[in-house]
Amino acid sequence: MPAVDRRLLRHTRSTRTFLVLSAVIGTAQAVLILLQAWLLAGLIADAFLGGLDLTRLRGPLAALATTLIGRAALFWVAEIVAQRCSAAVKSELRMRFLDKIVALGPRWLTGERSGELTTLATRGIDALDDYFSKYLPQLVLVGVVPLVVAARMLTADWLSAVIVVVTLPLIPIFMVLVGLTTKAATARQWATLQALAHHFLDVLAGIGTLKVFGRSRAQVETIRRLADRQRRTTLATLRIAFLSSLVLELVATLSVALVAVSVGLRLVEGRLDLKTALLVLILAPEAYLPLRLLGTHYHASAEGLAAADELFEVIEQDTPAKGNQVADPIGEIVLRDVTVRSREARPLDDVSVVIPPGRVTGVVGPSGCGKSTLLGLLLGTISPDRGQVLAGGVDLAKADLERWRRDVAWMGQAPVLFAGTVADNISLGTRADELAVRRAAGTARVDVPLDLVLGERGDGVSAGQRRRIALARAILRDAPLLLLDEPTESVDPDTERALLESLPAAFAGRTVVLVTHRPALLDLCDHIVHLDRTAMKA
Template sequence: MPAIDPRLLRYTRATRVFLTLSVLIGIGQAVVILTQAWLLASIITDAFLHDAGLPELGHRLILLATALAGRAVLGWLAEVTAHHSSAAVKSELRMRLLRQVVRLGPRWLTGERSSELTTLATRGIDALDDYFSRYLPQLVLVCFVPLVVAARMFAADWLSASIVLVTLPLIPIFMILVGLTTRQLMSRQWAALQLLTHHFLDVLAGLGTLKAFGRSRAQVATIEKLADRQRRATLASLRIAFLSSLVLELLATLSVALVAVSVGLRLVDGRLDLQTALLVLILAPEAYLPLRMLGAHYHASTEGLAAAEQVFSVLDQVVPAEGSARLAADRTIELDQVTVAGADRDQPAIDSLSLTVPAGRVTGIVGPSGCGKSTLLAVLLGFTRPANGRILVDGIDLATADPDHWRSQIAWLRQEPVLFAGTVFENIRLGRPDADDSAVRRAACAARVDVPLEKLIGERGNGVSAGQHRRIALARALLLDAPLLLLDEPTEGVDPEIEHELLSTLPAAFAGRTVVLVTHRAALLGLCDHVIELAPAEVPA
């Protein structure tokens, strides 16, 4: 991977701003280093050779203190800029990743591991902190400081500058060799971490089933094996990091020692004056310092770069062509001979389906399992593109619509709704954070949520029953107040008494909206203005 991945520049505007600021700070630090070295050399020379006192040295001492303070301030600015830029880049990358996953749709997600995407969007992108806060600032300094310092040394003492120019390339050559090995090790470490995370989250998700069949303890050995693989991969990368840092320090130390020996011999012979010798000795370590720090920070950045590589692989996925038309969802929707290919089977999920969803009416969708009811909702959401046929919204093809604008007008209750750790109130208001308390309570009342809104629940609705889980998700969908409401089994797992109460509150919640209601419950069909029965696609002989 290149030192600066061009895709970071392409996908994140904050990276370009950060690099511009880093270049300006790097130039400032190079100037301060030269000023500091000259002041130190001249002050020491005048003090020891010419017996200069504070009156003669006072203004230079003030300038030296100013230079030291300036170097500290520039270093602080570099840190602050790096951390702010890192936060902006991570936020932008994370949002792009989430938007891309939405654009790719559930069909693409069925082939992906959700736990790997979760790790990528959290730990993976967070690992870019070291890349931006440590590695990139040093990379900018490497482009300026060694060359500026070497040029100043050449003007003062061409022999010392020649030693520096000959030995400097040894460090980047060694870093390239180390980098090739480190990149492979960090790729293995990242793969091991993702595998461990994937298996661990799968075990947690299915822990109830595993305990029911007495298989929970059997997974302990598998997790231990994966954890040991991750440990060995991490230790291998750390071993390379420590050894390479040792060699880099050794190379830099030996190079500075060569300069010091050369300067010392010529100073004793009288071929070099003290001020020039001091200037060269002060500047020589500064020429190697950015390269040494770059090598030390490279290893800290490789995990983030390995994760970024996977983020870019998702962002580079080809998304079906999207339109820009801003269609209104409160219009009649027609499906004209729509066929949707099945994900894992030869026969289509939907085959030549034609139906009409009238605006402002409740349309019921019924049919046996596997007939394509949930696929139909995915088609209306724009997540799944039909292989043949068209979806018309008031006569305009949905394929021409701006997908973000279209989905912003839809409230969707999926077959397996997701709740997050927090209060019931926060979960209901998730899709509409600006909703006031009274609106949230009205939505909860319409969905017959019988859980205190202040109650804390765990991730994935831990702490509430299946029926309560679904009603909280239904309240969230109703709160959106979207013109198009797609409900997939809204009363699944709900007690008959609660379902009877919902039959009395939902008509008011549905008023003025276009509703597509997928259900197996006969009682809910009474809320529908018309019902469409889907037949399973015929299996080819």
């Protein structure tokens, strides 16, 4: 069973603050436990042996009540601190996770499953609640309360203290043995959950296609099998948790019983006074309680720990060092001996291209030859495995890419629209006024109302309308470098002719890189790059 996950200390400031506060609260709780045991033992001894009535015991009773209220208040404070720290850590981890995904870029994302990443960013991080609100506070108490209680018992009855010191380590030993099994079972449960989430998301995304080809029922059956596997792994994990709780309770109960038998025999023989015996009997369960609860809380937090392992695998991945040089998008752009590898092939292999400033450069070639990859290189979302991408003589690998992208407008091969109005999607990333939005929409021949509310991923408009909205967004950005990937794909001939009339004005004064298969668009180009052979003048 792990103690504090060092990665949480390394990546989240809130964890360190939380541990310090938990240590202070735990120490205060240990002191109140000793005070409560002393007061309670004294009250019982005075009442039975001293014959004191309630009037004379009013002071000790008030002190005992105050102590109990203090323990309750500390428990409440500990819960509040844990919940607030948990919320802060989850927010910090989620932002680090998303920032890392953005830094790793689209090329890394193509090898990942979106359903698994979504589950990790939502339920996986949320599962850390039990780790922070229960396991970590209990871990701090384990480091404080048993030691304080054992020390007090040593001053009162050394034989009972020895029994406690000898039997206490048995509980962590059993916890370690059970924890190894729990970790493996929880990892299987988490893997099954991620597979279920990924498959379910894929089925939802392609439900229309599955129904058309008669495969929807088969996929429902697959989801049923995955759900049943998730049920079995969850029940197996719960079974381990229940059995481990039984083992820990049994060890703790037998240990307390040993103390009780020892105390009872010596009390009968007159070798131990009643007040000391009561003090020891009250303190003995308190020494074992934090360890018993720690085992229980570990099982509650096991899912979060399993998710944290995968979370940190992403967060701790190496990313290219951030550059600080300023690349000039107005100057000449040169790809020099660039190679970009994919898992199966090389989309770009030893390619050299010159993109003149202030000109329209068309990029043509067969499907899969790396045209979209070339735009990714210019955008800075893809890094070359070999070679350089130079803008104004500055290598983009050493440039400040955030500053570079502020001067780049881009329309991708599969434009993404967000839930909101058409106008909101066109003005994304800008503070353009309504007139400028309408002007950009007119240039891109957007033929839907700007106040039309779209659903997720642009639901509510056709594929061609979606591309024109994305084109208007790129045009509105008014950046000196404009990257367009198939801007007239899925557009009817009449609309294409209208675009051919309006686009030259939008291209004026900009460096434009235009990926297309349409011969008509190539007429707008000053320079054409054939990725399957050397560049040539138009």
